[in-house]
Amino acid sequence: MAERMGFFTDTSVCIGCKACQVACKEWNLLPDDGFVFEANSYDNTGALGANTWRHVAFIEQSRPVPVDDSADDGVERWLMSSDVCKHCTHAACLDVCPTGALFRTEFGTVVIQEDICNGCGYCVSACPYGVIERREDDGRAWKCTMCYDRQRGGLEPACAKACPTDSIQFGPLDELRERAEERVERLHADGQAEARLYGESPDDGVGGAGAFFLLLDEPEVYGLPPDPVVTTRDLPAMWRWAGAAALSVAGAVAVAFASSRKGARR
Amino acid sequence: MVPEAEFQSYYGRPVLKPPVWKEPYGPAYLYLGGLSGVSSVMAVMAEFTGHDRLARTARVAAAIGAAAGAGLLVAELGRPARFLNMLRVFKPTSPMSMGSWILAAQGALSGVAASTELTGILPAVGDAAVLATGLTGPLTATYTAVLLADTAVPAWHEAYRELPFLFAGSALASAGAVGMLATPRAQAGPARVVAVMGAVVESVAGVVMERRLGLVGEPYRLGKAGGRMRAARVLTAGGGLLASIAGRSRTLTALSGLALTAGALCTRFGVLEAGRTSTADPKYTIVPQRQRQAV
Structure with a gap:
């Protein structure tokens, strides 16, 4: 397997231009998702989905943020962040896919084979981030491939290529993690105490994300779950409880017949 | 009522996608799978204890339940023509893959058992098939709980301990009810006992589940799902x-058979709806995760 590749999305330099969202749609030929006016700041897309594989979130915050030394002064803050499939180390979508349509690529990413997917929808409910979705007029599930085709051709994914501020960085995951550590330290030194990494730790509930983020507020503010856990972590326990229930079923029926036979004899 | 939890979210939007499984397909399959599975176990026991008429009813119910259930599952796929892709892999990490194999076995075996019973051809083959459904039957009735629990849907995942027993009870009640309704009453004694035991298990598991779940159990008590569960x-x-x-x-x-059947259906439709509700409100995703982190 080649080196594990990933995205580091540094939201502290995102300018909300949506070039990533557009480049993704263009390259992957994604259908439009309806022309809806959501009135949520500059966001009229809402969330990731079958036809949106990069989604820029806009959060306008009215709480004052200290500027320079004049602690009394405040500005309103505008957070922007380009969300994407996390390409989890322990990917629930991949675990639960019953057809083998979802697979782990040589780049360590998670991709759906569109010629195999039969649209069962299990991956949709398994994803702890609400990323993957079924395209209803097509019947199959779709999500970010981290531009598997471009990577095969030695190119970086379309979103990273289009990002004008390098908010979206693509590269070997190890390198990105180091770079992200340095960036957080730099921001902390500059007084941005709220800067934190999200999804970078291999010890988190999904074993670390292949696409991780530098955020300036709590994850849920950006629509991200604060502590996602791959659902299959509990699968052995689930089967044990189901096994106990299955045995109870057999036992209950056996008792029912045994007791009524006694009754008949009496 | 659990006190209103404070949490932050992105414009109140859900974090998770709603389950794609729709009414009536999904929950009707859950009912039919339970009916088929427990009917098989009843057919085995009826065979051993000489309850011939009950054995016949149970064999037929098991076959119809599995066949109709499988049909509903195929109809619910986004690409029904690709249903055979389910048997492309054998994947223990996917309850739906395991379920496909379990249901394929249960459907084939119970189909053979019912047709030999009705036609009288090759009775020994039918008896062997019935015996084998003694294994696939309990799995068919309970694996569906793992199917739902092995998701990020809060109301399903957090209930992974109780759901198998809720579904087992519901399946016992379903099969007992059909056995009561479709067998001469003099021979239906064991079916009545199965039905009573199922009703007890289903009721107890439901109460325990809602009590233990706390905030995530709320969808089982409120709104449309709450009405169905009640x-x-x-x-x-x-x-x-x-x-x-x-x-x-x-x-x-x-009266009893119809009430139990309606009750089992309400349970299945209620559980599906509660899962949907728990994905629609970000509260059920974010608050428990925050509480987990605070510990």
Whole structure:
């Protein structure tokens, strides 16, 4: 397997231009998702989905943020962040896919084979981030491939290529993690105490994300779950409880017949 | 009522996608799978104890349940023509893959068992098939709980301990009810006992589940799902009580069997709806995760 590749999305330099969202749609030929006016700041897309594989979130915050030394002064803050499939180390979508349509690529990413997917929808409910979705007029599930085709051709994914501020960085995951550590330290030194990494730790509930983020507020503010856990972590326990229930079923029926036979004899 | 939890979110939007499984397909399959699975176990036991008429009813119910259930599952796929892709891999990490194999075995075996029973051809093959469904039957009735629990859907995942017993009870009640309704009442004694036990298990598991889940159990109590779960509880308890006193009364048997069937259906439709509700409100995703982190 080649080196594990990933995205580091540094939201502290995102300018909300949506070039990533557009480049993704263009390259992957994604259908439009309806022309809806959501009135949520500059966001009229809402969330990731079958036809949106990069989604820029806009959060306008009215709480004052200290500027320079004049602690009394405040500005309103505008957070922007380009969300994407996390390409989890322990990917629930991949675990639960019953057809083998979802697979782990040589780049360590998670991709759906569109010629195999039969649209069962299990991956949709398994994803702890609400990323993957079924395209209803097509019947199959779709999500970010981290531009598997471009990577095969030695190119970086379309979103990273289009990002004008390098908010979206693509590269070997190890390198990105180091770079992200340095960036957080730099921001902390500059007084941005709220800067934190999200999804970078291999010890988190999904074993670390292949696409991780530098955020300036709590994850849920950006629509991200604060502590996602791959659902299959509990699968052995689930089967044990189901096994106990299955045995109870057999036992209950056996008792029912045994007791009524006694009754008949009496 | 759990006190209103404070949390932050992105414009109140859900974090998770709603389950794609729709009514009536998904929950009707859950009911039919349970009916088929427990009917198979009843067919085995009826065979051993010489309850010929009950054995026949159970064999037929098991086959119809599995076949109709499989049909509903295929109809619910986004690409129904690709249903055979389910048997492309054998994947223990996917309850749906395991379920596909379990249901394929259960469907084939119960189909053979029912057709030899009805045609009288190759009875020994039918008996062997029935015996084998003694293994696939309990799995068919309970794997669906793992199917739902192995998701990020809060109301399903957090209930992974109780859901198998809720579904097992519901399946026992379903199969007992059909056995009562479709067998001469003099021979339906064991079916009545199965129905009563199922009603007890289903009721107890439902109460325990809602109590233990706390905030994530709220969707089982509120709104449309809450109404269905309450209806299920009344119908199941009432049907179970009636079954225990029905004896050979035609009216009481009919009332009890219908109430238990309706109760089992309400449980399945209620559980599906509760899962959907728990994905629609970000509260059920974010608050428990925050509480987990705070520990």
